[in-house]
Each structure stands twice: as structure tokens, then as C-alpha cells.
Amino acid sequence: MENLLRRIGGRTLGRFQTLGRATIMWIQAMGWIPKTGEWSLLIRQVYSIGVLSIVIIGLSAFAIGAVLALQFYTQLSRFGAEDAVGAGLALVLLRELGPVVTGLLFAGRAGSAITAEIGLMKTTEQLSIMEMMGVDPLRRIVAPRLWGGIISMPLLTAIFNMVAIYGGVVVGVQWLGADAGGFWSGMQSAVEPLEDIGKGMVKAAIFALVVTWVAVFQGYDCEPTAEGMGLATTRTVVTSSVLILAIDFFLTLLMYGDF
Numbered sequence: 001m002e003n004l005l006r007r008i009g010g011r012t013l014g015r016f017q018t019l020g021r022a023t024i025m026w027i028q029a030m031g032w033i034p035k036t037g038e039w040s041l042l043i044r045q046v047y048s049i050g051v052l053s054i055v056i057i058g059l060s061a062f063a064i065g066a067v068l069a070l071q072f073y074t075q076l077s078r079f080g081a082e083d084a085v086g087a088g089l090a091l092v093l094l095r096e097l098g099p100v101v102t103g104l105l106f107a108g109r110a111g112s113a114i115t116a117e118i119g120l121m122k123t124t125e126q127l128s129i130m131e132m133m134g135v136d137p138l139r140r141i142v143a144p145r146l147w148g149g150i151i152s153m154p155l156l157t158a159i160f161n162m163v164a165i166y167g168g169v170v171v172g173v174q175w176l177g178a179d180a181g182g183f184w185s186g187m188q189s190a191v192e193p194l195e196d197i198g199k200g201m202v203k204a205a206i207f208a209l210v211v212t213w214v215a216v217f218q219g220y221d222c223e224p225t226a227e228g229m230g231l232a233t234t235r236t237v238v239t240s241s242v243l244i245l246a247i248d249f250f251l252t253l254l255m256y257g258d259f
Contacts, residue, residue: 022217025138029216032143041144042151049110049145050152054159056109057102061160064101065167068092073176083182087190089168094196095256098161100248103207106153107240111215114145115236118219119229127220142216149212150205157204199255206247211240 034042072085118141121127127137165187172178191197215236222232 029143045144045148061163062167065164066171069168069172086183086187090187094200099203102157103244114215115219119222123224153208154204
């Protein structure tokens with residue numbers, strides 16, 4: 001019994017130590033202000049993390065929007081409420097699926113790439129060489145990637161929502177024959193900019209912070225071996241996905257809960 005309690009206590013203390021190191025790293029990286037000549041680091045990360053993720057975000061968004069429109073039309077047509085397809089599609093995307101699915105895709109594509117890149121630098125001792133040369137790895141490597149992810153993901157969420165709505169239009173209006181006027185007017189009357197679009201973008205910003213924080217820390221804190229880098233990449237995707245789903249529940253409860 002004593003050994004069991006000792007192991008539980010040791011693991012608990014280890015988790016708190018890890019959280020403490022991650023918090024210190026996050027505070028130092030968030031305080032980064034680019035100097036002259038460092039803006040290129042941020043721009044390069046926005047391109048690598050954000051622009052190169054547009055294809056997978058766009059393809060996934062179109063497919064999800066098309067499926068949602070098909071399901072909404074199939075069910076609502078039984079009650080003669082086809083005009084509500086646009087409203088239902090927009091609300092589901094803007095409030096929930098847009099930020100959540102973008103966050104999950106972002107974690108799988110960009111988050112894992114960030115962890116692998118930083119982990120490879122640590123494995124090949126590039127980070128140690130930077131420290132020996134007087135270059136701060138947090139400022140040169142971690143901070144640009146952290147801010148690049150925070151900037152990119154809300155923009156990717158907006159792109160996801162637009163492409164998904166277009167996919168819904170293609171299926172619901174052009175293929176299934178729903179009335180275009182009813183589709184757009186229902187969407188316009190149901191969606192409120194601050195209540196739906198604004199809160200959805202707040203979710204996207206919080207998810208961006210969480211995913212990039214997990215990604216850069218896992219890469220920076222991984223064991224400098226090939227196996228350690230692989231485990232860190234896996235932990236990034238799994239941890240980020242679980243946190244996104246858990247945080248989404250509490251944010252939805254806080255934003256839309258009737259209490």
C-alpha cells in the first residue's frame with residue numbers, strides 16, 4: 001500500500017512539474033516581440049502552419065458541409081421545412097463544427113509537424129548549439145511557431161466555415177433543389193454576428209492557443225531520441241484532440257447554457 005501511494009504521489013508530482021515547465025515556457029514565448037529582421041520568422045511560420053493547411057481544411061469543409069446539407073434536407077423535407085436547411089447548417093458550423101473540426105485537423109497536420117520539427121532539432125542538438133552560440137531557442141524557434149499557430153487557426157476556421165456553407169449550397173440548393181431564397185434568408189435571420197460568429201471565433205482562438213502550446217512544448221521537452229520524438233508527436237495529437245473536445249464542452253456550456 002505504501003509503495004502504491006508513493007508511486008501515485010511521484011507521478012502526480014511529475015505531472016505538476018511538467019505543467020510548470022510548460023507554463024513557464026508559454027509565458028516566455030508569449031512575451032516575444034519580433035525585432036527588426038525577426039518578422040520573417042513569423043511570416044514563414046504563418047505560411048508553413050496556415051497556408052499549407054488550407055487544402056486539407058478546404059476539402060474536409062466541403063465534404064462536411066455537403067453531408068450536413070444532405071442530412072438536414074432529408075430530415076426536414078419530411079415536415080415541409082426545407083427552408084430551415086440554411087439556418088441549421090450555418091448554426092451548426094459557426095457554433096460547433098467549424099472550430100472543433102478545424103482544431104482537430106490543425107492538431108493532426110500542423111501540431112504534429114511543429115512537434116516533429118522542434119523534436120528533430122533537439123535530437124540533432126541544434127537547440128543546444130543555439131544556446132552555446134548565445135541564441136535563445138525560445139525566441140528563435142518556439143515563439144514564432146506559437147504565434148504562427150495562434151494567428152493561423154482562427155483564419156483557417158473562417159475558411160472552413162465559408163467552404164462548408166458553399167458545400168451545403170451545392171448539395172442542398174443546386175443538387176437537391178431547395179429554394180435558394182429560403183436557404184439564404186433562413187440563414188440570415190438565424191445567424192447573429194456576435195452570438196454565433198463571434199463566439200465561434202473565440203472558441204477557435206482558444207483552441208489555437210491550446211494546440212500550439214501543446215505542440216511546441218512536446219517538441220521542446222521530448223527525449224532527444226527517435227523514439228522520444230515519435231512519442232512526443234503522438235502525445236501532441238492525442239492530447240490536443242482530447243483537450244479540444246473537453247474545452248469545447250465547457251465553452252459551449254458557458255456561452256450557450258441556460259443557467
